[in-house]
Amino acid sequence: MKTLIAMMKHETNTFSPIVTDWERFKEWGAHLGDEIPEIYKNTRMPIAAYMKIAKKLGSEIITPLAAEAMPSGKVTKDTFEYMSNLIIDSVKNVDCILLDLHGAMVAEHLFDGEGELLYRIRSLKPNIPIAVTCDLHCNLTQKMIDNSTALIGYKTYPHTDMYEVAEKVGLIVTNFINGKCKPIMQWKKTKILSQTLKQGTSDKPMSELIKIVTNAEKEDNILAATVFGGFPMADIPDAGSSCVVVTNNDSLKGKKICNLITEKAWELKEDFIYKHTPLEEVVTKAKNIDDGPIILLDHADNCGSGANQDVMRVIQEIIKQELNDVIVAAVWDPEAVKQMQKNGIGSYIELYLGGKTDMPSINLKGKPLKVKGTVKTLTNGKWVVNGPMYTGVKVNMGHTAVLDTGKVQIVIVSNHHEPWDIGVFTSVGIQPQFHKYILLKSRIHYRAGFEKIPKHTLTLDGEGVTTSDNNVLNFKNINRPIYPLDNI
Numbered sequence: 001m002k003t004l005i006a007m008m009k010h011e012t013n014t015f016s017p018i019v020t021d022w023e024r025f026k027e028w029g030a031h032l033g034d035e036i037p038e039i040y041k042n043t044r045m046p047i048a049a050y051m052k053i054a055k056k057l058g059s060e061i062i063t064p065l066a067a068e069a070m071p072s073g074k075v076t077k078d079t080f081e082y083m084s085n086l087i088i089d090s091v092k093n094v095d096c097i098l099l100d101l102h103g104a105m106v107a108e109h110l111f112d113g114e115g116e117l118l119y120r121i122r123s124l125k126p127n128i129p130i131a132v133t134c135d136l137h138c139n140l141t142q143k144m145i146d147n148s149t150a151l152i153g154y155k156t157y158p159h160t161d162m163y164e165v166a167e168k169v170g171l172i173v174t175n176f177i178n179g180k181c182k183p184i185m186q187w188k189k190t191k192i193l194s195q196t197l198k199q200g201t202s203d204k205p206m207s208e209l210i211k212i213v214t215n216a217e218k219e220d221n222i223l224a225a226t227v228f229g230g231f232p233m234a235d236i237p238d239a240g241s242s243c244v245v246v247t248n249n250d251s252l253k254g255k256k257i258c259n260l261i262t263e264k265a266w267e268l269k270e271d272f273i274y275k276h277t278p279l280e281e282v283v284t285k286a287k288n289i290d291d292g293p294i295i296l297l298d299h300a301d302n303c304g305s306g307a308n309q310d311v312m313r314v315i316q317e318i319i320k321q322e323l324n325d326v327i328v329a330a331v332w333d334p335e336a337v338k339q340m341q342k343n344g345i346g347s348y349i350e351l352y353l354g355g356k357t358d359m360p361s362i363n364l365k366g367k368p369l370k371v372k373g374t375v376k377t378l379t380n381g382k383w384v385v386n387g388p389m390y391t392g393v394k395v396n397m398g399h400t401a402v403l404d405t406g407k408v409q410i411v412i413v414s415n416h417h418e419p420w421d422i423g424v425f426t427s428v429g430i431q432p433q434f435h436k437y438i439l440l441k442s443r444i445h446y447r448a449g450f451e452k453i454p455k456h457t458l459t460l461d462g463e464g465v466t467t468s469d470n471n472v473l474n475f476k477n478i479n480r481p482i483y484p485l486d487n488i
């Protein structure tokens, strides 16, 4: 027996100005062939769980591709076709397929990257068992359902259960192969374009839906139940929240659970939408808090959802209101890092920091911020995740520098990297828990590594292509009506 294991993963923000080509995949992780098992064996990634399952089946493992890029704009046609062909070319001689996908991949020439990949596989091998894990931010489609045997998603945001979810879907497919079950999927959309800032799974309203799917999985004949928050910064027909239930040949029960989830989501729909507060007001509020640490979230410029991570609006306000003892992770600016490397550690430098990227989709030009300070640290930006998300994975932030203005220490990176693990600071010699303000270009994933540190957490409404202000985003392709874009 032969099992194909592959990862092809991208959360596409169609408003992002960042091109997603093969180079972009290589920045975070793009591996081919036999090197893959060695790279992922000690991680908590789905591939590691899949390898364990394939071994249990006594199966030979084929690994054509393991590629993930940080969220960004549409995947180029060439890159999509290259990755898809690597998988398709290996499909012919295998008996089982275990895939780690995202569910929100958009390419230049198609809206539904995952649906298309699965369709191509199914067309070649109509009866092959296909297991799929998807991210909680998957924008689920009929094409994905029609062309897989069992598809399930993470129940956590931050995503700390990737390994367990892969184990679960792998087991369903293994039981199917051994004739112990007959997986049938039911799914339903909600007509809600829920915002990711309101999808934290330990917060209401998302926790209410997670409760329903967790309880459903305790019932007879329910093999898995998933609620997808969906990814709202994707102007594609199928963007939005949804759910999928995998039953053991019990479609009636699957339908019933889907209805329960979508009805509850609709009842809570207003809570899935973020409410805006002026930036200046929140920074003043932060200034007047005596005890720390205080986490400040620059959520509109979160590269973990496709932002360029160099919008300086929030940092400008923090400097203007003279907050003291602030650490920032991170600003993307390879040019600034080069300049700091040239000047060397200990040198005093004046920089036009960030603001190198224009954002035409939201009519915003990049605006650098003039800052002065000391070059405190220079590193190669490489470290290994020790926290609960992407555990064991090697991170490469590219050449990295720390600028110390006296009141603010800014980590500056050359590769986009969302700060979800404290390694973003500890790798450059900063212990975050000993600083009053921790400013992060993140929104929910930071909780994975930082959750226990802050006494207070505030969200700062800055600017960028991961804004939670729908008035800024111009949707043309999404199926209407959908809440809150339409008053339904």
Ligand SMILES: [Zn+2]
Pocket: 011, 135, 136, 137, 159
């Ligand atoms: Zn996600």
